[in-house]
Amino acid sequence: xxxxxxxxxxxxxxxxxxxxxxxxxxxxxxxxxxxxxxxxxxxxxxxxxxxxxxxxxxxxxxxxxxxxxxxxxxxxxxxxxxxxxxxxxxxxxxxxxxxxxxxxxxxxxxxxxxxxxxxxxxxxxxxxxxxxxxxxxxxxxxxxxxxxxxxxxxxxxxxxxxxxxxxxxxxxxxxxxxxxxxxxxxxxxxxxxxxxxxxxxxxxxxxxxxxxxxxxxxxxxxxxxxxxxxxxxxxxxxxxxxxxxxxxxxxxxxxxxxxxxxxxxxxxxxxxxxxxxxxxxxxxxxxxxxxxxxxxxxxxxxxxxxxxxxxxxxxxxxxxxxxxxxxxxxxxxxxxxxxxxxxxxxxxxxxxxxxxxxxxxxxxxxxxxxxxxxxxxxxxxxxxxxxxxxxxxxxxxxxxxxxxxxxxxxxxxxxxxxxxxxxxxxxxxxxxxxxxxxxxxxxxxxxxxxxxxxxxxxxxxxxxxxxxxxxxxxxxxxxxxxxxxxxxxxxxxxxxxxxxxxxxxxxxxxxxxxxxxxxxxxxxxxxxxxxxxxxxxxxxxxxxxxxxxxxxxxxxxxxxxxxxxxxxxxxxxxxxxxxxxxxxxxxxxxxxxxxxxxxxxxxxxxxxxxxxxxxxxxxxxxxxxxxxxxxxxxxxxxxxxxxxxxxxxxxxxxxxxxxxxxxxxxxxxxxxxxxxxxxxxxxxxxxxxxxxxxxxxxxxxxxxxxxxxxxxxxxxx
Numbered sequence: 001x002x003x004x005x006x007x008x009x010x011x012x013x014x015x016x017x018x019x020x021x022x023x024x025x026x027x028x029x030x031x032x033x034x035x036x037x038x039x040x041x042x043x044x045x046x047x048x049x050x051x052x053x054x055x056x057x058x059x060x061x062x063x064x065x066x067x068x069x070x071x072x073x074x075x076x077x078x079x080x081x082x083x084x085x086x087x088x089x090x091x092x093x094x095x096x097x098x099x100x101x102x103x104x105x106x107x108x109x110x111x112x113x114x115x116x117x118x119x120x121x122x123x124x125x126x127x128x129x130x131x132x133x134x135x136x137x138x139x140x141x142x143x144x145x146x147x148x149x150x151x152x153x154x155x156x157x158x159x160x161x162x163x164x165x166x167x168x169x170x171x172x173x174x175x176x177x178x179x180x181x182x183x184x185x186x187x188x189x190x191x192x193x194x195x196x197x198x199x200x201x202x203x204x205x206x207x208x209x210x211x212x213x214x215x216x217x218x219x220x221x222x223x224x225x226x227x228x229x230x231x232x233x234x235x236x237x238x239x240x241x242x243x244x245x246x247x248x249x250x251x252x253x254x255x256x257x258x259x260x261x262x263x264x265x266x267x268x269x270x271x272x273x274x275x276x277x278x279x280x281x282x283x284x285x286x287x288x289x290x291x292x293x294x295x296x297x298x299x300x301x302x303x304x305x306x307x308x309x310x311x312x313x314x315x316x317x318x319x320x321x322x323x324x325x326x327x328x329x330x331x332x333x334x335x336x337x338x339x340x341x342x343x344x345x346x347x348x349x350x351x352x353x354x355x356x357x358x359x360x361x362x363x364x365x366x367x368x369x370x371x372x373x374x375x376x377x378x379x380x381x382x383x384x385x386x387x388x389x390x391x392x393x394x395x396x397x398x399x400x401x402x403x404x405x406x407x408x409x410x411x412x413x414x415x416x417x418x419x420x421x422x423x424x425x426x427x428x429x430x431x432x433x434x435x436x437x438x439x440x441x442x443x444x445x446x447x448x449x450x451x452x453x454x455x456x457x458x459x460x461x462x463x464x465x466x467x468x469x470x471x472x473x474x475x476x477x478x479x480x481x482x483x484x485x486x487x488x489x490x491x492x493x494x495x496x497x498x499x500x501x502x503x504x505x506x507x508x509x510x511x512x513x514x515x516x517x518x519x520x521x522x523x524x525x526x527x528x529x530x531x532x533x534x535x536x537x538x539x540x541x542x543x544x545x546x547x548x549x550x551x552x553x554x555x556x557x558x559x560x561x562x563x564x565x566x567x568x569x570x571x572x573x574x575x576x577x578x579x580x581x582x583x584x585x586x587x588x589x590x591x592x593x594x595x596x597x598x599x600x601x602x603x604x605x606x607x608x609x610x611x612x613x614x615x616x617x618x619x620x621x622x623x624x625x626x627x628x629x630x631x632x633x634x635x636x637x638x639x640x641x642x643x644x645x646x647x648x649x650x651x652x653x654x655x656x657x658x659x660x661x662x663x664x665x666x667x668x669x670x671x672x673x674x675x676x677x678x679x680x681x682x683x684x685x686x687x688x689x690x691x692x693x694x695x696x697x698x699x700x701x702x703x704x705x706x707x708x709x710x711x712x713x714x715x716x717x
Contacts, residue, residue, distance in 0.1 A: 266646030
């Protein structure tokens, strides 16, 4: 019996060990391909990435630089998350024609809506160019000089590497500067909105349910890529035609079950899996608490206004979601790092690392790394905390200060580049800021400012605080700034920037909002940023050496590069999990759960009447399963921000879901991936089809798609 238990435990451990990691798709042959096949994949590595034939990578464009999308029809139809297309949906919405509330469906192509500055980028080819990029840099000891040489090599290769005229070359670094890859890309700039469910479907649960399981959100939106007559990228034109893809994803109607293979393909943003323990301690004890407290204060103010005023709700919907997203993520991340004992595990790993260094006789090369980490992170902490306070208060969460900071930068342009550059930047700024003021509310922002400037004054490291913001009366300062500053309206901005340069500079000098941001920025750039950058450069160089040592001393280990917004593959399986004692989560949720959470009139948990009717009648068409309508499912895929909109692909290469989130207990996977509790959350593609077909009646969209039954074909159910 004991032998059987140990054998089963070994099987579980091996299965977990084959999950986690964000792998470069051009380098899957060998270990990764074997692991995927062990998990049940029926494809080959070349089916996933190939330059000689169409492959999955040709159906996975980067969506507007921050999300992922996938091509799902031969007419350039792409699927991504509702929250990825949220700002585009919002931009087309008004109080009288509210696509956020009511949804939008183009019943014919002529009804599809163009979107200014929206683009998607395909990867054509990936090439390892490490030798070319590091050429001539190994003998340079000065970090600034080394960086300059590498940047020169990158620039030269970007120019010289073969590509078509409409393509771009982009070099990205991996393993902290120990590897470099070149990506040949194509960017399409005519992207039109095709369909989006109402927010009561696409954002169901909103911020309350964000980052948690069980989840019941139809987080999807549809767009279409348009190209010129040669199928090449082009700016928007009514003469453009739907893009013909090299590959598009068939859609499986067979659904998912526990332990089914899942492959998530996309553009994960940033991870820091190889930070030393002392860096994780800084995140848990210093940085995250500051970030969380600041955003918590801002969100409480905005939420109060949004619940009372529908106009403010539209103005702040996208901004609120963006701020709340990482606020909640940081809370879960901190709790997860503590629960999983990530710091202790890393400390033990570092002891083992030190022993390997000694055993290999590499003390002179790598023996000082861990002690130096301890010294540098202690030294950088007050600067890092001050940097977070400046960034969170001045640049991210107080809109008037963020607008004023743009004008502060304008002043710096005059000082460093002269009057002509000042005038050019000023005119561009006037044009660019019109959209900002469309969604700006003076009353809301004044209350946010009052809360955050008080926190900044009391809790930012006092040695770096400007004298004017010590011991302040936040209420009086708010009344002065928002009562007298011209920057609270677009008309005021244009007025303050109108006229001769000397006159404009004089107005800026006397504006009370400018006085606040000027003192904050001057203090930051004079006293914080230089020292932070100096220490950070040393830490980056040390991290590069630490990564080099890891690769050198652990040649057979599963060491994947940190995410950096480049195309990656992560694989795993459909799986529930146990987040805490006596609690077990199943891997699939159903429409019943939506109705259980339903709160009439609530902006997070309201449900459209038509969806209620479809539920009551069990009218699910071909998309239901055993009389139930699947909504979301979870898997062990290692994802992060940027994977929003990533396709979940089955063992045969068919679309089964749409990645949109992670579970709260596992958000620490950006720093430490724990296969026991790290889970990604996906919309079941059958729910997407059900909403398009049965709810919206957009059969024109359904007719474009290739629907398949791979399990029936293989005899597996």
